[in-house]
Amino acid sequence: MTRIAVIGAGFGGIAVAHLLRRAGFADVTIFERAGDVGGVWRDNTYPGCACDIPAPLYSYSFALNPNWSQRFPPRAEILEYLRGCVRQFGLEGLLRLGTDVTEAAWTGTAWRLSLAGPDGATGTAEFDVLVPATGQLSRPVVPAIPGAGDFAGRVTHTAGWDPGLDVTGLRVGVIGTGASAVQLVPAIAGRAARITVFQRTAPWTLPKPNRRYGRARRALNRALPVLMRASRTGTWWLTVVTGRAVVGHPVARRLVGAISAAQRFVQAGRLRRRVAPDYAMGCKRVLFTGDWYRTLRAPHVDLVTDDILRIAGAGVHTADGAVHDCDLLVYATGFAATEFLTPLRVRGRDGRDLHDEWRDGAYAHLGIAVPGFPNMFLMYGPNTNTGNTSVVYFHEAQARYIVQAVRAIAAGGLLEVRPEVAAEFDAEMQRRLSTSVWTGCTSWYRTGSGRIVTNWPGMAAEYRARTARLAPGDYLAGVTSRR
Known part of the structure; x- marks a missing residue:
């Protein structure tokens, strides 16, 4: 019996575990260091946290949910959806919650995991197959600001928000204007005494056409599942338009850019110039919002665009000489997305360290397989992030590919991608990415050296097609594939 270890119980880990079980592999263990499933939707509890991809697409194709309350559901609903999937798929018995995998080492015949309970x-x-599904958004980033450690008030990152934190009457400083800030600031603006938003670069935005799904719509979804399929298909085609804009189609880019500019013109008022991005659309993540600009215009909300120099006492000092006093400082500064699998230590064939292998930037064939690391397959690995559609679509494609890989292992024992195949794929990725929109700014898509290691350079349909069938020739001689 093939023993399979999955590390992580977010969208990726749940998908691959379910499809493996459905394919007949019974010996699957899911290790999760936290006490619950859900990944980012478990960890991010800040006010306003919600999905910015429509729910019909931000869910599994094999587990469509008729009970979403709205098109862009709040994080609590997404977390409950994932918990429900675990119950529906019968995965409870596979979970090892509260168990951290600190090291994975290839013994020559199996993966030996070091565990902390x-x-x-x-x-x-020990396991025959290792599937790290730890995601790209699990390690929060806090910028190094002089004096930050001596801040006199309370400090939090959006990913570490205490649900019991009450901002009523507080002066809140928010550092960053990415996805979490765009959700958080409008959500707390009605309670905080004053909010100061520190913006380094203005985000590109698009209107967020949210709407509630009433009882009648939910009942129809349950009675006629074809309606959910139709909604998913329609949403997919909308993301194709935005996707073409991001990857450089001139007509799509002009259209989407014009919609964004119109939103700023209508909603930003006197702040239009200060919130206008100075880089190409798509270079950083495009954000969906309906209330960001209106909130910034509120009398008790200040937008600061001067650089932060230091923090002293309760004050944030900026380059214009101003001091902004705060009771609460919130870092809405994202994640270390380029540091794949950190801090997990992974040692492959001949003791090679994966992080040494990736010292110049992470890479993997199809974002899944790394030479020198037999029987290891990544979920949400290098160059599999999407800047325009649902990452769950990518997760499903990867999970289906991994099922084929495990079938091959069950038949032949080992599966290790050829070094030249992985090198050729990586060269293609970097060649295509070198002319992409993502080279035009600094973002969480790139390493410090500028290498883009997170994003897929094309459309999602291309990725699905390329992972649809495992090619035995991509792997070392003597290993066969069986579907």
């Missing part, structure tokens, strides 16, 4: 106990376990 919730009670401090440690141990090891």
Whole structure:
């Protein structure tokens, strides 16, 4: 019996575990260091946290949900959806919650995992196949600001928000204007005494056409599942338009850019110039919002575009000489997306360290397989992020490919991608990315050296097609594939 270890119980881990079980592989264990499933939707509890991809597409194709309350559901609903999927798929018995995998080492015949349990106990376990599904958005980033450690008030990152934190009457400073800030600031503006938003670069935005799904719509979804399929298909085609804009189609880019400019013109008022991006659309993540600009115009909200120099006491000092006093400082500064699998230590064939292998930037064939690391397959690996559609679509494509890989292992024992195949794929990715919109600014898509290691350079349909069938020739001689 093939023993399979999945690390992480977010969207990716749940998808691959379910499809493996459905394919007949019974010996699957899901290790999750937290006490619950859900990944980013478990960890991010800040006010306003919600999906910015429409729910019909931000869900599994094999588990469409008739009960979404709105097109862009709040994080609590997404978390409950994932919990429900675990129950529906019968995965509860596979979970090892509160168990951290600290190291994975290839022994020559199996993967030996070093484990740390919730009670401090440690141990090891061996598996034939290793599937890291730890995601790209699990390690929060906090910028190095002089004096930040001595801030006199309370400090939090959006990913570490305490649900019991009450902002009523507080002076809140928010550093960053990315996706979490665009959701958080409007959500707390009615309670905080004053909000100061520190903007380094203005985001590109698009209107967020949210609407509630009433009881009648939910009942129809349950009675006629074809309606959910139709909604998913329609949403997919909308993301094709935005996707073409991001990857450089001139007509699509002009159209989407004009919609964004119109939104700023209508909603930003006197702030239009200050919130206008100075880089190409898509270079950073495009944000969907209906209330960001209106909130910035509120009398008790200040937009600061001067650089932060230092923090002293309760004050944030900026380059214009101003001091902005805050009771609460919120870092809405995102994640270390380019540091794949950190801090997990992974040692492959001949003891090679994966992070040494990736010292110049992470890479993997199809974002899934790394030479020198047999029987290891990544979920949401390098160059599989999407800047325009649902990452769940990519997760499903990867999970289906991994099922084929495990079938090959069950038949032949080992599966290791050829170094030249992985190198050729990586060269293609970097060649295509070198002329992409993502080279025009600094973002979480790029390493410090400028290498783009997160994003897929084309459309999502291309990725699905390229992962649809495992090619035995991509792997070392003596290994066969069986579907």
